[in-house]
Each structure stands twice: as structure tokens, then as C-alpha cells.
């Protein structure tokens with residue numbers, strides 16, 4: 001199993017390219033199931049999660065060609081409407097093939113996604129919404145067996161709380177449904193807007209994406225389209241925090257500050273200088289220790305749960321006490337004990353972590369527990385004195401493209417060790 005060896009204490013300088021957003025790429029890729037024509041995507045990150053979804057799409061009959069970061073997908077014919085356990089369990093986003101398969105083929109058998117280290121993550125909202133749209137759904141031996149013999153129908157869906165995946169799922173199903181679907185309390189993440197843009201280029205009628213009410217007027221057929229995936233706001237925030245932890249100045253090429261939501265004012269409050277330029281986002285640290293700032297994770301435009309772990313690493317050496325409250329996932333502080341192994345002073349009480357900033361962290365062997373937690377350990381290791389060895393980096397390969405290359409080009413001492 002690969003590990004990452006990092007010798008910390010070196011500031012980062014230069015340019016780091018920001019890749020296309022994983023969480024957007026996965027959803028627009030699923031949209032390829034909705035048309036016989038070719039969906040040509042650009043700015044697609046080469047990540048383990050993207051490969052995993054490609055394997056699933058392939059077995060549904062989707063032909064694909066990757067060329068650099070361009071990916072063309074063509075689902076001329078759906079050859080199988082079954083999404084097997086082995087391909088769905090490793091990545092929850094795979095579950096979102098259910099809606100498009102049901103919309104196009106009127107039937108699907110899709111494995112329930114497995115549990116996940118950061119919490120239970122059920123799919124009840126997805127299923128209730130599809131049922132409201134006329135799907136008949138049975139659960140059998142871990143599979144969702146769904147059919148819509150007369151096709152899906154538009155419906156009014158009011159979510160009791162915000163779910164990114166369920167909002168996207170209803171969009172993917174509603175575009176080919178008969179009539180109008182209205183989603184109330186929809187997620188407002190930039191990836192939702194990106195998916196709506198892509199679907200609209202394919203001939204769909206989706207309006208209101210980015211707001212809490214989305215209206216989808218079903219059409220008979222969708223066509224192919226060209227679509228560029230938006231930049232990854234989580235990678236952007238993580239690299240900005242790496243500068244905050246190590247010092248230096250990075251230009252995050254291709255990044256956009258308006259995608260960061262509440263993370264932008266929070267990072268500025270810590271003392272980081274952040275500026276939009278022609279090339280992307282310039283991030284600079286000019287003070288010795290950053291200011292401690294408290295956060296509460298919230299759906300967009302609130303502070304993203306996907307940056308909570310990295311922010312905790314940043315606060316580990318801030319000047320003062322920071323409280324971090326996680327409201328989206330119930331078990332998302334697994335990085336806290338690992339950061340403590342590096343000398344951080346963190347106490348966790350339920351869904352709240354209190355971080356008392358220390359002057360410096362020390363390198364240590366640590367274990368990555370999930371995707372974003374892995375990045376928090378990288379940030380801490382880059383800032384720490386001495387060497388850290390980060391185990392289980394396969395989590396990282398799911399969501400951060402060419403991480404070692406990007407960081408070493410900016411002066412970090414980071415090396416992948418096999419075995």
C-alpha cells in the first residue's frame with residue numbers, strides 16, 4: 001500500500017493548477033446515460049473515483065475515450081440496466097446512475113451504496129423522490145429494483161433537509177420525465193449549477209439551479225453536448241490552506257474565488273491574502289501565525305464539510321482557540337486523533353472540536369481515514385518539523401489529482417513510497 005513521506009517546514013511558492021471538480025465530473029458523467037449522442041467533457045480530473053464510475057458506465061454500454069483531461073462518453077445503446085454491488089459499494093456517487101437508467105430505460109437494478117467511514121449516508125431521500133415521480137421501488141438483497149413502466153412523471157419534491165446527491169438525482173431523472181418537476185429546498189452547490197448547465201446544453205429545461213427552488217420541465221429526448229467541468233473548489237480551498245500552514249505564495253491557476261462560498265471570508269479572517277487574478281487565485285501568507293477562527297459546516301454557500309478536516313489542520317498552529325462544528329456528517333472528526341499525534345491540541349465533544357493552536361507541529365507516522373482527512377494530514381505534515389509518513393493514501397488518490405507533483409513543483413518535499 002502506497003504511503004507519502006513528507007518533510008515539513010518549507011514554504012510553498014509558484015503555481016499549482018486546479019483540476020476540474022471531482023464532484024461535478026461524476027454527475028455530468030452520469031448524464032451521458034440520458035442520450036444516444038456523444039457527451040464531450042473537458043477539464044475532467046484523472047482520479048480513482050472517475051475511473052471507478054467509468055467502469056460502471058462501461059458495463060451499462062457507454063463507450064468512452066479519455067484524452068488528457070477530455071473525456072467523450074457515448075451511450076448509443078444501454079446494454080445493461082444493472083449496477084452491481086462491486087462497482088457501487090466503493091463510491092456512493094455511482095448510485096446516481098439509477099435515475100438516468102430509469103428515465104431512459106424505465107427500469108434499473110442498482111446496488112445500495114455501502115456505508116462509509118464518515119457516517120451512515122442513507123439514500124432515503126433519493127428513493128422517496130423517485131417514488132414521487134412514479135417509480136416502483138423494491139429493495140431486495142441490497143439492491144434497489146426499480147421500474148417505471150409508464151415512464152417517470154414530473155412531481156413536486158420538498159426535501160426535509162439539503163442533500164447534494166438527492167438534488168442531482170432528481171435533476172438527472174426529471175429531465176426526461178413527463179411534465180414539470182419542482183425541487184424545494186434544493187442544494188445550491190456550484191456543482192448543481194454545473195450539472196444544470198450541462199443538462200441544458202443537452203437540450204434539457206432546468207431553471208433555478210443555484211437557488212433553493214429548481215424547476216425541471218421534462219423533454220422527450222436529449223442530445224450530445226460539449227461541456228467544461230468547473231474548477232474544484234475543495235482542491236482550491238485545500239491548497240490555499242496549505243499556504244496558510246506553510247507560508248509562501250501560490251497562484252492556484254484556473255481557480256475562482258466565488259466558488260468558495262463562506263470559506264473565502266473565513267480564510268481571509270485567518271489573515272491569508274487572497275486575490276483573483278487573470279490566471280486564477282493568488283494566496284499569500286504574510287503574518288507568522290494565522291488568527292484562530294471558528295466555523296460551522298453548512299450546505300453551500302456555508303462553510304463546506306469537505307474542507308472541515310483541512311481547516312482543522314490549519315487551525316492547529318493558529319494563534320488562539322478555534323471551535324469547529326460539523327453539522328453535515330456524524331463521524332467526520334477521525335483526523336483529529338491523527339493530528340494530535342503530530343502535536344495538535346484538539347478536544348472533541350460530540351459534533352464540536354476545540355482546537356487550541358500550538359506554535360509548531362512535529363512530523364509523525366499517521367493514517368489517512370477518508371479522502372478529505374488525508375488532505376488535512378498532508379497540510380499538517382507540510383507545516384510540521386521533521387518527517388511524516390502518511391499511510392493509506394489510496395483515499396487521496398480518489399479525489400486529489402497529481403498531488404505530489406503539484407506540491408513538489410511548489411517546493412514541498414513529498415515523495416510516494418510503494419509497498
Ligand code: UD1
Nearest residue numbers: 023093121122123124125126162163164165166306328329
Ligand atoms: C456530496 C459530496 C460530498 C460532500 C457532500 C456534502 C459528491 C460525490 N459528494 O455527497 O463530497 O461532502 O455532498 O456537501 O458530490 N442524507 C440522508 N438521506 C439521503 C441523502 C443524504 O440522510 O437520502 C444525509 C447524509 O447522510 C448527510 C447529509 O444528508 O448527512 C448530506 O448528504 P448529501 O448532501 O446527500 O451528500 P452526498 O451527495 O452524499
